[in-house]
Amino acid sequence: MRLRVALLVLAATATALSACSSSGGQHTGSGSFEVRPLIIPGLHTTNPRPNPFGSLHVPATEEIYALSTRRQQAALNAALRSVDCAHPPTLSGSADRVLCDKQSDAFLLGAPIFTGHDVTKAVPIPPNDSTAQWGVQLTLTSTGNDKLNQWTTKHHSVAQSGEFNDIQTSPKPPCGLRLPTSCSAFLAYISNDTVVTVPVTFAPTISVVTVQGAFNEASATRFANEIAG
Numbered sequence: 296m297r298l299r300v301a302l303l304v305l306a307a308t309a310t311a312l313s314a315c316s317s318s319g320g321q322h323t324g325s326g327s328f329e330v331r332p333l334i335i336p337g338l339h340t341t342n343p344r345p346n347p348f349g350s351l352h353v354p355a356t357e358e359i360y361a362l363s364t365r366r367q368q369a370a371l372n373a374a375l376r377s378v379d380c381a382h383p384p385t386l387s388g389s390a391d392r393v394l395c396d397k398q399s400d401a402f403l404l405g406a407p408i409f410t411g412h413d414v415t416k417a418v419p420i421p422p423n424d425s426t427a428q429w430g431v432q433l434t435l436t437s438t439g440n441d442k443l444n445q446w447t448t449k450h451h452s453v454a455q456s457g458e459f460n461d462i463q464t465s466p467k468p469p470c471g472l473r474l475p476t477s478c479s480a481f482l483a484y485i486s487n488d489t490v491v492t493v494p495v496t497f498a499p500t501i502s503v504v505t506v507q508g509a510f511n512e513a514s515a516t517r518f519a520n521e522i523a524g
Contacts, residue, residue, distance in 0.1 A: 328411035328522045331392065331404035332446065333481040333493060334360055335368075336469045338375045340399045346384055347377035353389050356405055357479045361472045375401045383488065394483070396490040404483050408446050413439025417522040419515035420505060429515040430507035433522065443500045450479040451496040484508075486521045 334357050351370055354360040360368065378384060380395035390406035416434040435443065452475075470478040476495065483493045484506055492508030510518065 327487050327524070328414070329407045329485050330409050330443075331407050331483050331485065332357075332450065333470070333478040333483060334391070334403045334405050335371065335375070335478060336471070337396075337400045337402040337490075337493065338372060340376055340378050340380055340395065340401050342377050343379035344377045345379065345382075347374040347379075348384055348386060348393070349374075353386050353391050353403070355389065355391060357472060357477060371403070375403060394485060394488055394490050396493075400490075402483055402490055402493065404485075408482065409435065409439040409442050411522055411524060413442070414522055417519040419510075419512065419519045421512070426507055428507045429510040429512055430505050431510070431515050431519045431522070432503060432505045434503050440500065440502050443504070446482075447496045448499040450477065451498055452476045452480045486518060491518060 334354060348371075351374060352363075352367070353371070354363060360371070363371070375393070378393055378395065378401040380399050380401065383393050383395065383401075386393065392404050393401060394404060395401045413436050414433050415436055416432075418432050420430045420432050422428060470476050470481060472478075480496050481493050482496060484491045492506060494506060494508065
């Protein structure tokens with residue numbers, strides 16, 4: 296995956312914006328938006344073919360993947376490189392999904408942590424003192440916040456230095472249970488079956504999530520509108 300600035304910033308209160316915002320009652324989010332954890336590092340597709348996963352056993356979590364044999368892991372990585380991003384494979388009997396970003400990098404992702412139905416507000420936010428990038432700020436329902444907080448309390452990067460810092464890029468260098476940063480600390484933000492960004496989490500969430508990636512004003516506004524549906 297090409298290096299792209301992508302940082303998951305956590306905040307306690309929302310920043311009010313008067314324009315380009317979407318908000319509502321119990322929830323406003325679209326069912327086409329979801330957030331899923333990364334199971335193995337994303338890989339660039341090089342040899343697309345139909346049904347690359349075939350009869351492979353697909354792990355539901357990073358922990359299960361880590362227990363697989365080297366041969367099984369190699370087969371899963373080869374399958375990921377062979378995904379046809381225009382027609383992502385369906386994984387029968389699994390809550391996992393295989394999806395790509397616009398650069399044709401493919402990701403094996405776990406079951407959803409939260410979806411658009413857990414979002415009460417989505418607004419684009421301009422650059423500020425902490426970042427030079429546009430971002431998108433999400434306010435979650437209490438249920439959505441509980442689900443995300445439960446996940447990020449267990450899965451986050453404890454160090455904001457070196458390879459994984461305030462301007463964290465996508466999951467390269469590789470992540471993994473035996474490496475300084477686990478893949479489960481990365482969350483894929485998905486809109487219309489396309490991975491938009493895969494930021495790393497540095498701390499448990501509170502109530503408002505600000506997602507930053509390779510956004511400008513137009514793309515941040517579009518992403519916020521897609522989330523809100």
